[in-house]
Amino acid sequence: MLLITCPVTRTDELVADRRVVAVANHPTHIAMTVACPCGRTHVYRTGRRWEERRTPQLPAPSPAREARTLVPA
């Protein structure tokens, strides 16, 4: 199971692992395509180096939230 934030409904959705339809491993991050309960698919990117690259430009999310959610594409 994993927790995603749907960019369409803006709600947190708990989805089963089998709803992950694709995972692509990139040098800086992992791109995960998830079939969302809203009926669409969303791509989420996660990874330490991806987060480090984002940090200088964007305000960091609170550690508690980052630990339990993935960043919408």
Ligand SMILES: [Zn+2]
């Ligand atoms: Zn959705």
